[in-house]
Amino acid sequence: MQSVQLIALGTSARQLGLSDVRSGILKVLPVDVQLSDLHLDIDAALDSSRKQYHSTQILAMILEAANAGTSKLLGVTSYDLFIPVLTFVFGQAQLNNRAGVFSTFRLNNEFYGLRRSDKLLLQRTVKEALHELGHTFGLRHCMDHPCVMNSSTYVEDIDLKPGDFCLPCLRHLQTVL
Amino acid sequence: MTTAFDPADIRIMIVDDEASVRQSLEAWFLDDGYTVVTAGNAAEALTTMQERTIDIILLDIKMPGMDGLALQDRIREFNQDVVIIIITAFATVDTAVRALKAGAFDYTTKPVDPDELSILVRNAVEKIRLRRENESLKESLDTLQFIDEIIGESAAMRQVLDLIRTVAPTDSTVLILGESGTGKELVARAIHMNSKHRYFPLIPVNCGALAESLLESELFGHERGAFTGAQYRRKGKFEMAKGGTLFLDEIGTLSLKSQVDLLRVLQDKEFHRVGGEQLVKVDFRLVCATNSDLESAVKEGTFREDLFYRINVFVITIPPLRERREDIPLLARHFMERHAASTNRQVHAISDEALAMLRDHDWPGNVRELENAIERALVVNRSGIISPDDLPLRTASMTMVSSGDTLADVERDHIRRMLEEMNWNISKTAERLSIDRVTLYNKIEKYGLKRPE
Numbered sequence: 001m002q003s004v005q006l007i008a009l010g011t012s013a014r015q016l017g018l019s020d021v022r023s024g025i026l027k028v029l030p031v032d033v034q035l036s037d038l039h040l041d042i043d044a045a046l047d048s049s050r051k052q053y054h055s056t057q058i059l060a061m062i063l064e065a066a067n068a069g070t071s072k073l074l075g076v077t078s079y080d081l082f083i084p085v086l087t088f089v090f091g092q093a094q095l096n097n098r099a100g101v102f103s104t105f106r107l108n109n110e111f112y113g114l115r116r117s118d119k120l121l122l123q124r125t126v127k128e129a130l131h132e133l134g135h136t137f138g139l140r141h142c143m144d145h146p147c148v149m150n151s152s153t154y155v156e157d158i159d160l161k162p163g164d165f166c167l168p169c170l171r172h173l174q175t176v177l
Numbered sequence: 178m179t180t181a182f183d184p185a186d187i188r189i190m191i192v193d194d195e196a197s198v199r200q201s202l203e204a205w206f207l208d209d210g211y212t213v214v215t216a217g218n219a220a221e222a223l224t225t226m227q228e229r230t231i232d233i234i235l236l237d238i239k240m241p242g243m244d245g246l247a248l249q250d251r252i253r254e255f256n257q258d259v260v261i262i263i264i265t266a267f268a269t270v271d272t273a274v275r276a277l278k279a280g281a282f283d284y285t286t287k288p289v290d291p292d293e294l295s296i297l298v299r300n301a302v303e304k305i306r307l308r309r310e311n312e313s314l315k316e317s318l319d320t321l322q323f324i325d326e327i328i329g330e331s332a333a334m335r336q337v338l339d340l341i342r343t344v345a346p347t348d349s350t351v352l353i354l355g356e357s358g359t360g361k362e363l364v365a366r367a368i369h370m371n372s373k374h375r376y377f378p379l380i381p382v383n384c385g386a387l388a389e390s391l392l393e394s395e396l397f398g399h400e401r402g403a404f405t406g407a408q409y410r411r412k413g414k415f416e417m418a419k420g421g422t423l424f425l426d427e428i429g430t431l432s433l434k435s436q437v438d439l440l441r442v443l444q445d446k447e448f449h450r451v452g453g454e455q456l457v458k459v460d461f462r463l464v465c466a467t468n469s470d471l472e473s474a475v476k477e478g479t480f481r482e483d484l485f486y487r488i489n490v491f492v493i494t495i496p497p498l499r500e501r502r503e504d505i506p507l508l509a510r511h512f513m514e515r516h517a518a519s520t521n522r523q524v525h526a527i528s529d530e531a532l533a534m535l536r537d538h539d540w541p542g543n544v545r546e547l548e549n550a551i552e553r554a555l556v557v558n559r560s561g562i563i564s565p566d567d568l569p570l571r572t573a574s575m576t577m578v579s580s581g582d583t584l585a586d587v588e589r590d591h592i593r594r595m596l597e598e599m600n601w602n603i604s605k606t607a608e609r610l611s612i613d614r615v616t617l618y619n620k621i622e623k624y625g626l627k628r629p630e
Contacts, residue, residue, distance in 0.1 A: 056201060083201035085264065087288045095207060140210040143184070151209060153292035 002072065002177055003032040004133060007062060009042050009077035009101070016076060016104060017122070024126030028148075028164055029133065030177055031072075040065050040075075047082070055081040055092040059099045066098075072136045074129060075101035090152060091128050093135035100132035106155060124155065127163050137176050139169055184210035187302055188230060191215045192222045192248070193237040193264075198287070202235060205294075219243035219251075223376045226252065227420065231259055233301045236281075238265040238272055246275060253280045255375045258308060260301040264289060327363055328511050331501035337364065340493045345371035352488050353466040355495030358545030361466035362426060364493060369422040374462050377421030380414050384435070385427035392435055396442075399451035413450065415442060418461040428488065429469035429480065436481045443487055463488065498540040498547060505536050508544060512551040513563065522555050527563040534565050566597075566629075589624040592617070601628045 004025065006018050022033045045057040058081070062073050081089050081103045091102025107124040109117050130148045142149035145166035152158045165173060189211050191202045199215040206213045214231070216222035218240055225231065234252070238245035249261055260282045265272065268286040276284050282304065283297050327338060344351055345368045353361045362381060369379040387395055398413030414423060425431075431439065442448045447458045465488045474480035498505065509527055517524045527535075531554075540546050554567035592610065599606040607617040620626075 056197070056204075082288065083205070084195070084197045085201050085287055085289060086205070086294065087290045089291065092204070095204070135208060140184075141208050143210075151295065153290075153295050 001030065001032050002070070002137075003034060004072045004074055005034050005036040005038075005066070006129075007036040007038050007040065007066075007073060007075045009040055009058065009075045010079055016078065016125070018076060020122055021076065021125055021129055024122065024163075025129055025133070028126075028130055029173070031133075034071075036073075038065055042077070042079075046079075050082060052080045052082040052088065053077070053103075055083055055089055055101055055103075058101045059092060059094060062099045062101065071098075072133060073099045074133060074136075075099070076104065076125075076129070077101065078104050080105040090158070091132045093132040095135050095140070096138035097136060100136050102128040102132050104128075107158070112155065120159070123163065124158050127158055127161065130163065130165070134165065134169065134173075137173055139165075139172060142166060142169055144168070184302075185212050187232050187305060188212045188214070189233045189235065189298075190222065190225060190231045191235045192217075192219070192240075192245070193235075194218060194240045195237070198237070206298075209298075219245075219248040222248060223251065224420065226256070226259075227373050227376050232305050233260045233262065233298065235262050235264050238263060238276070239267050246272065246279065249276065249279055249281060251376070255370070260304055262297055262301060327360065327367060328508050329501060329504040330507060331496075331504045333496040333501050334504060337493060337495055340491075341367050341371070344368060344491045344493070346373070347491075348372075348462060350463045350488055350490045351465070352471075352490070352492045353464065353495065354492060355466070355468060356497045356543055357468050358543035359495040359497060360544050361468075361495060362424065364495060365422070365424040365426075365464045365466060368464055369424070369462075372422065372462060374421045377419065378417060379422045379424060380418040380461075381424040381426060382414050383426045385430035389432045389435060392431075393438065394451050396435075396438070397448055397451050398453075398457075400453040410450070415448060415459045415461070416457060419459060420461065422462045422464055425463070425465045427467060427469075428465040429467040429471055429474060431480075433479070433481065436484050440481065440484045440487065443484075498543045502536050505540075505547065506532050508547055509535050509551055512548045513555065516552045516555050520555060522558070523561055524555050524558050524563060525561055528565070531563050531565050531568055534568055534570055538570050585624075588620070589626070592620055592624065593626050596621075596626065596628075 006022060008016060008018060018035050022035060025031070025033050040061060042053060042058050042061060045053045045061065047054055058075060062075050066073050081091065081101065083089055083092065088106065090106060091100065093100030104121065104125055105111065107128065108121055109115060127148055134149050139149050141151040145168065146162050147166035147169055148161055148163055149165065149169050150157065150161045152161065189206050191199050191213065193199050194217055199217065203213045203215055214225055216225055219242055236245045236249060245263060252259060252261070261280065263276045263281045263284045264287055266287040273284045282301055285293060285297060327334070341364060351368055353364050355361050366379060369375060382396065384392065394413065396413050396415055398411050398416055401410045442459065443463065446460065447456045449456060471480050471485055475482050475485050509532065513524060513527060535547070550569055553569050554563045558567045595606050595609055599609060603614055603617060607614045610617065
């Protein structure tokens with residue numbers, strides 16, 4: 001069975017309740033999910049002028065810090081992420097490779113001036129975790145079906161898409177899991 | 178959003194000098210399933226476009242060397258289809274307006290909102306999808322570029338056009354044969370514009386126009402200090418033609434020494450600049466032209482046989498104008514329209530008599546001479562219709578239309594021609610004919626000559 005390491009990045013991320021995220025992933029994917037005790041300092045990925053963290057650099061840091069092996073490495077942070085050309089990203093993952101990272105920064109209702117909803121935050125977090133893991137298992141964005149692999153550029157997109165994979169994406173996952 | 182396409186069929190090129198931007202955009206589009214290539218500068222982008230079809234270009238404006246706007250201009254000269262989206266960190270209204278006027282599809286600033294980028298690309302893809310729907314219709318049309326510059330419906334010219342179509346997409350060396358003024362450079366241009374080299378320059382060199390010592394520096398370039406007066410390093414035509422087409426006109430006039438030099442470059446694909454030690458690699462398509470008989474020159478020892486065989490690979494012979502007289506009216510009207518437009522003259526027709534005169538002329542200077550004749554006619558014309566009086570051909574053509582063989586026929590035609598040349602000025606004509614005015618009047622009466630109205 002493929003294994004996934006969930007890595008909390010940054011001090012605040014440790015308050016995220018990753019065990020709930022783990023349960024959410026296990027409901028959808030037949031993988032072994034472990035909460036990593038890796039303490040990774042991602043300050044070097046901070047772009048102080050943008051007050052955001054460079055997600056590509058974080059991926060490199062995760063890969064460098066983790067043990068060699070085959071498990072997927074999924075970083076979770078509450079800091080805002082970016083890649084240079086975009087204003088922000090929800091997350092980033094290596095296609096068909098080991099590492100992924102995503103942020104809860106923009107998944108939180110309070111970011112949009114709305115009332116806090118822990119339930120909604122967890123739903124969105126699990127969807128993002130599944131989405132980035134999907135990339136590490138070789139899935140590209142799915143444009144054809146209601147699917148967690150749909151590309152999301154707004155938080156509303158995340159709410160609209162289901163928390164599961166469509167049939168063609170599931171078939172692909174069956175071949176690699 | 179339409180789903181009637183596979184994103185892998187959309188080929189996106191990211192042109193940006195910043196590696197991090199290239200990588201992040203590449204990853205972003207790969208996640209969406211597009212086919213993605215990247216280029217770090219304009220030259221790489223042009224090379225990529227030479228090698229493969231690109232549908233969408235995400236183009237940075239500020240790059241070292243050729244900037245994004247200049248690159249867009251270059252691409253637009255040859256490719257109207259590729260969808261260009263400008264993404265720049267240094268946005269100004271001026272550059273945005275310039276980019277859009279010059280044919281950019283859209284314009285945005287870094288960093289881009291992910292949603293905005295998605296919409297930009299989705300719109301670009303939709304445009305491409307619509308274009309592809311029309312492609313089957315377009316395929317049936319002859320879309321050969323620049324070939325419409327070559328005017329002619331005669332069988333001989335149709336064959337020339339067929340040969341251009343055949344040889345242009347290949348890498349083959351082409352030898353264009355034809356008399357002076359037949360349009361050899363036009364054929365070279367049509368070959369270049371319809372080849373994969375079209376994104377790079379066509380460099381014409383008139384071998385006959387330069388002295389041997391100058392030609393060497395012209396072709397090979399020189400290093401600083403290579404000779405007196407060489408204050409700067411200068412690129413030669415071989416280097417300037419890199420990736421493009423080198424057009425050597427009047428190759429028959431090359432000296433034997435220059436022939437050896439040229440042969441070496443063609444064989445080795447590399448050379449030294451004059452006064453330089455570094456080997457410069459070259460890669461160009463060669464098109465040569467001549468109006469001389471190279472085979473005879475080879476026999477006489479003035480043209481190297483090995484060079485002849487190297488350039489005599491695919492031959493296109495352009496017929497002289499006198500061998501395709503049926504094209505003369507078409508060409509004449511074409512030049513009339515072109516020069517009337519450029520000189521703002523209200524000339525809109527050529528009289529039947531003038532056309533007959535044009536058709537009957539032998540045109541030793543070929544199409545160029547015809548174009549000059551029409552251009553001149555436009556300048557002198559006052560009526561709006563080009564008549565025989567406007568054409569600078571009277572001497573030759575009047576001789577041709579001599580109506581008989583007797584001495585009297587020739588005398589009549591000669592007197593009429595002289596009268597017309599002197600604009601029916603009796604004194605001047607008589608003087609020119611070395612006869613007195615009374616004799617001239619008698620002959621005018623005898624032959625029934627009348628001043629045209």
